[in-house]
Amino acid sequence: MKYQSTRDSQLRVSASEAIVRGLAPQSGLFVPEAFPKADLDAWKHLSYPELAQKVLAGYLTDYSLDFLKQATESTYGSAFGGKAGFTTRLHEGLYALELWHGPTCAFKDYALQLMPKLLVEAKHNLGRTETTRILVATSGDTGKAALAGYAGLDGIEISVFYPNAGTSEIQRLQMVTQQGDNVQVYAVEGNFDDAQTGVKRVFADASVAEELENRNIRLSSANSINWGRLVPQIVYYFYAYFRLAEQGEVAWGEPVDFCVPTGNFGDILAGYYAKQMGLPVGKLVCASNKNNVLTDFIRTGTYDARRTFYKTTSPSMDILISSNLERLLFHVSGSSEKVAGWMQDLAQTGMYTVDAETLARIQENFAAGFASDEEGAAEIQTRFAEDCYLCDTHTAVAFRVAESCRSAAPMIVLSTASPFKFPRDVLAALGTQAPESDFAAMAALTEKTGAEAPRSLQELNGLPVRFTTVIQPEEIRAAALR
């Protein structure tokens, strides 16, 4: 399998090269030139690590099967407490795919516990010996998941940039208490888009690459623009389907819908890959919060980022530029020229409109909706009252949107974070005045619901804070060069 750029039809690279490079030239994204076919009958009884090995083998064709077997087993075994791909029924036709049983309690662990191994192996495959310096812009959850995945790895350094005051207290503490000699964490004045734009600019800056090359350092990305981030996420769509089929909740071969709380469009795009590989998927429902640029785009074909940026109670979805949408545009339009044009429009004018055929293809596969903070809070309350199901603020947005986009097919909502990552907002949604501190709120949430907070979150209380630097977006370049 070769990879091409969304903005350049001439380029072809191996999977290892796509993962080491992160971003293609001219800010394009690497995409596979074909979709490997799934063997549903052969895959349906596999364990999570075995299934992951099959899915990855179709895409990462220059990695050895031995390596993939060992990497998936060591990633998805005990680290997820035996709950990798855990899917549970709320009521007839409505299910939650709980993706937060990994070490940092958000779905990003699925990719970021595996991707460091993919990167180290890719360098090995390519005979590369330089130091890899990873830059990550995060709206909260990616930062910690990446730090946890890369800390202490030989030949790798990682710097994380998060929006100052743009994350929950728990999210911030998870990052600034990270151990390891090869990690750096910076708060950036501004919102997530400011941090992400600043990091993208560094990647596009040839003078940075040149200076680092003299020091035998090469930049790479752990954001979901890296193919190594996306490919592990395809697995759980299959796994959830197989479990529902096994439990008789869906007839074998009949479609299911998925509803995905969406920010950078990485998680839901993995569902699109699963569908293209042959998984019976009806609609992929894109759920947004008040930052509903994707809802408007999927409904109208016009992507217009010239709008107010809202800080919401689902901060990991507070995004106006959803990077991975570019990959979908490439797959449905089949044209790197068109994609390059739209992305140029976006950079120059803040908006673009796709042609009718491209929009029709998107609407064949995707539906969209959004929910306000108040609607999300009401949903947390309803799911707890009616189904005894406790969900976080991001997942609540998806439950709410899922209701308005239901078809006759079973609906699987991707539950992307532990409710204990956002304990104050969840508690408030349940009608209890939340205490100031996240830790007091965690305890109160346990008292109210009987649910146990994950140990890794409880243990944050009292860990030493290692990183306190606040920088301006313009200073990201200097930080990347330190």
Ligand SMILES: *Cc1c(COP(=O)(O)O)cnc(C)c1O
């Ligand atoms: C990152 C994140 C999302 C959004 O996922 P994308 O792949 O960026 O669309 C949703 N919920 C949570 C809890 C997240 O951490």
